[in-house]
Amino acid sequence: MSADIVLQTRDLKMAFGGLKIFDRLNFSMRRGERHAIIGPNGAGKSTFVNLVTGLLKPTAGHLLLDGRDVTDTTPHQRVRYGLVRTFQINTLFPALNPLESVVLALCQRQGLARPSWRPVSRMTSQIDEASALLNRFGLLDAALTPTQTLSYGEQRVLEVVLAFAMRPRVLLLDEPAAGLSTAQGVALFDQLSNLAGETTVLFIEHDMHLVFRYADRVSVFAGGDMIAQGTPDEVRADERVRKAYLGS
Ligand SMILES: Nc1ncnc2c1ncn2[C@@H]1O[C@H](COP(=O)(O)OP(=O)(O)OP(=O)(O)O)[C@@H](O)[C@H]1O
Ligand SMILES: [Mg+2]
Known part of the structure; x- marks a missing residue:
């Protein structure tokens, strides 16, 4: 296997009962x-992400991360290997502010439990790193605002920051811009493109x-298969893709 392949599936098969x-x-x-x-819709994109994170077990086949077969590992183990997805919105702590949330994520990454006698305000190195991350994603102004009062768009960006704080090898984003305005979506993706080289990003996007x-590259899922993979230009020019998806 080529060293530059980070994630790979081999003959992966998935069925929900009789539904292949x-x-x-x-x-x-x-x-x-x-x-x-x-x-x-229904092509299996979210199912694929759930198979990659380990939330779902495939019916057959294998998943390899950096050449290591991780098919039989738990979601928790996969996070430790560097496969991180965005936290769903309901997993954000509503009463904490973004700074506190990111500090906790950094502690989790570093394997530090936060003892109750140690207030977040004394964790200076984590606070510095958290502030830098929030700044990078345009959330520094909201750093001290309780999460529950942030706008929907800011909460979505915070999910991405929390996932990125884990320093993923592969960051998985299922429709990160859903519910965002066009400008917010563009801003989020602008931040993601600044991560180039540091982390591999797999995203589902309509x-x-x-x-x-x-x-950089696009995979097209339709009818139980991957019907095309290539650069945006290659995919756009692909006859099957136009028929199956782009409707022209
Ligand atoms: N847990 C489940 N049990 C049974 N069927 C499921 C389950 N999860 C998904 N499905 C079905 O599997 C198919 C693929 O669903 P999936 O959510 O992966 O599609 P998708 O490509 O993410 O679609 P969308 O673009 O609408 O998000 C659908 O027919 C869906 O109804
Ligand atoms: Mg989906």
Whole structure:
């Protein structure tokens, strides 16, 4: 296997009872790239992310991370290996502010339990790193605002910051711009493109403008298979993709 493949599936098969989602899916992603998965509703995009994080077990086949077979590992182990997805919005702590939330995520990454006698305000190195991260994603002004009073868009960005604080090898984002305005979506993806080289990003996105602007490569899922993979231009020019998805 080429050293620059970070994530790969081998003949991955998934069915929910009689409903076949994938039959023999052979997907691969290169280190450091921003990779988009597109496809019609119900094509299995979210199912694929759930298989990658370990939330779902495949019916058959294998998943390799950096050449290591992780098919039988738990979601928790995969996080330790560096496969991190965005935290769902309901997992944000509503009463904490973004600074406190990111400090806690950094403590978790560093394996530090935060003893109750040690207030967050004394964790200077974590506070510095958390502030830098919030600044990078445009959330520094909201750092001390309780999460529950942040706008929806700011909460979505905070989810990405919390995931990124884990220093993922592969960051998985299922529709990160859903519910955001166009400007907020563009701002979020601008931040993600600054991560180039540091981390590999796999994202599901319905907004073709964002996909074609920010993805280095695109995989197209439809009808239980990956029907195309390539650069945005290659995918856009692919006859099957036009028929199955782009509707032209
Ligand atoms: N836990 C489950 N049990 C049974 N069927 C499921 C389950 N999860 C998903 N499905 C079905 O699997 C198919 C693929 O769903 P999935 O959510 O992966 O699609 P998707 O590509 O993410 O779609 P969307 O673009 O709408 O988010 C759908 O037909 C869905 O109804
Ligand atoms: Mg989905």
